[in-house]
Amino acid sequence: MKAPLNRKVVVLGYGAASALGNTFASTWKGAVAGKAGSRVLSRCEVETRSRVVGEIPDWDSSTLPYVSRKDASLWNADFVFLTMEICRQALEDAGVVIDEQVGARTACLIGSALNGSDAYRIAMDNYTRLGPTKVSPYLLPNLCANLPAGKAGMLLGFTGPIFSPQGACASGNHAIGIGARMIRDGDCDFALAGGVDTCLIPEIILGFSNMLATIKVGPKDRSFEDPTQASRPFSIDRKGFVLAEGAGVLVLAAEEVARAHGLLPRAEIAGIGWNSDAHHFTRPNEETVTRAMQDALEDAEITAGDIGAINAHGTSTPTGDTTEAQCLRTVFGKQLPKIPISANKSQVGHSLGASAAIEAALGIEAMRQGLVLPTVNHIPDPALADLDVVPNQSRRHAHEFFLSNSFGFGGTNCCIVFRGQ
Numbered sequence: 001m002k003a004p005l006n007r008k009v010v011v012l013g014y015g016a017a018s019a020l021g022n023t024f025a026s027t028w029k030g031a032v033a034g035k036a037g038s039r040v041l042s043r044c045e046v047e048t049r050s051r052v053v054g055e056i057p058d059w060d061s062s063t064l065p066y067v068s069r070k071d072a073s074l075w076n077a078d079f080v081f082l083t084m085e086i087c088r089q090a091l092e093d094a095g096v097v098i099d100e101q102v103g104a105r106t107a108c109l110i111g112s113a114l115n116g117s118d119a120y121r122i123a124m125d126n127y128t129r130l131g132p133t134k135v136s137p138y139l140l141p142n143l144c145a146n147l148p149a150g151k152a153g154m155l156l157g158f159t160g161p162i163f164s165p166q167g168a169c170a171s172g173n174h175a176i177g178i179g180a181r182m183i184r185d186g187d188c189d190f191a192l193a194g195g196v197d198t199c200l201i202p203e204i205i206l207g208f209s210n211m212l213a214t215i216k217v218g219p220k221d222r223s224f225e226d227p228t229q230a231s232r233p234f235s236i237d238r239k240g241f242v243l244a245e246g247a248g249v250l251v252l253a254a255e256e257v258a259r260a261h262g263l264l265p266r267a268e269i270a271g272i273g274w275n276s277d278a279h280h281f282t283r284p285n286e287e288t289v290t291r292a293m294q295d296a297l298e299d300a301e302i303t304a305g306d307i308g309a310i311n312a313h314g315t316s317t318p319t320g321d322t323t324e325a326q327c328l329r330t331v332f333g334k335q336l337p338k339i340p341i342s343a344n345k346s347q348v349g350h351s352l353g354a355s356a357a358i359e360a361a362l363g364i365e366a367m368r369q370g371l372v373l374p375t376v377n378h379i380p381d382p383a384l385a386d387l388d389v390v391p392n393q394s395r396r397h398a399h400e401f402f403l404s405n406s407f408g409f410g411g412t413n414c415c416i417v418f419r420g421q
Contacts, residue, residue: 010265013094019054050209054244054349077116083148111171168408172356194357215240233314233343244349248357271300277411308399314343
């Protein structure tokens with residue numbers, strides 16, 4: 001094999017759809033304003049108290065100009081069209097024009113935790129109601145993890161490597177990390193990297209609810225009258241995450257190639273730390289989570305004192321937030337109270353495989369604007385009093401580096417250091 005090129009990897013642009021908006025611009029506008037997108041479920045009917053979710057507003061794939069009525073019928077896993085559209089938006093935002101030369105050197109890595117679960121549900125419903133011949137011959141392609149990236153390539157014209165990093169709720173960061181390594185080594189010049197999940201179907205909602213992962217909203221909960229208060233990371237009354245749909249895609253490039261095309265970087269992928277817990281399928285392992293953060297700092301060749309902000313995994317679960325806080329104390333020591341910590345899931349919910357990519361885009365834009373985004377719905381927890389979680393509203397804060405944390409079921413951890421440009 002050829003020797004790696006050891007190129008610097010930069011971020012040129014991004015696209016996102018979240019509970020705050022069906023574009024990155026609308027998501028960003030809501031985030032800066034301190035809004036939260038949680039609402040009562042409307043995608044389907046399900047009997048559960050875990051009915052506060054994060055739905056993408058005004059999202060209807062059938063209205064996209066490149067989706068025919070036949071396409072909408074055949075491709076009924078919504079993560080397919082959502083990926084296509086957010087990849088299109090990301091390339092437009094970055095200013096990258098795909099021609100034959102650029103397309104051949106452009107990869108697409110879109111991670112997902114649950115893939116085409118909605119298509120499988122439709123197939124099973126057709127099978128039980130109408131019989132075996134009514135299971136769509138397109139079911140298997142709709143379930144394939146790489147299909148969204150493949151369909152994006154068909155729409156946009158890139159022909160580089162496509163696949164789907166499967167890292168559960170850390171999938172988005174894994175995609176960014178692998179894409180960065182591929183560009184650094186010379187396997188491609190550009191990469192669309194991120195994650196997607198369209199998970200708001202009864203079985204998934206009930207599965208998370210029954211495993212006590214998502215918030216159950218009763219009459220005495222403050223989100224009963226106001227669903228936007230349901231997600232509250234690091235708050236004293238946190239009691240489960242808000243399940244959300246979403247997609248996030250970053251456009252990565254080799255710095256020298258970007259400059260040659262007249263494209264201006266917005267951030268650099270400075271360091272990556274990834275490992276696994278070998279501990280429990282849902283409960284985090286403090287030792288390995290801490291090491292993932294430390295490895296990201298070491299890979300970036302910086303110290304903990306260089307980090308100006310932290311984008312926390314911050315799911316709003318009692319155990320998860322407490323463990324992450326303890327790991328941050330170990331890594332940053334006495335400096336931790338001086339470092340602002342944003343938990344974007346307080347605003348957009350937990351979109352599983354998409355969450356890390358959405359959070360990376362928000363963190364990069366905040367760094368560019370000299371801001372840190374808020375952790376909304378916050379009521380202080382005395383046990384976490386040493387954390388500055390930027391309660392409830394954005395804050396001016398200039399910084400050069402931020403650390404973005406992402407952890408997933410199965411004990412998979414991926415932390416990335418981004419540097420401003």
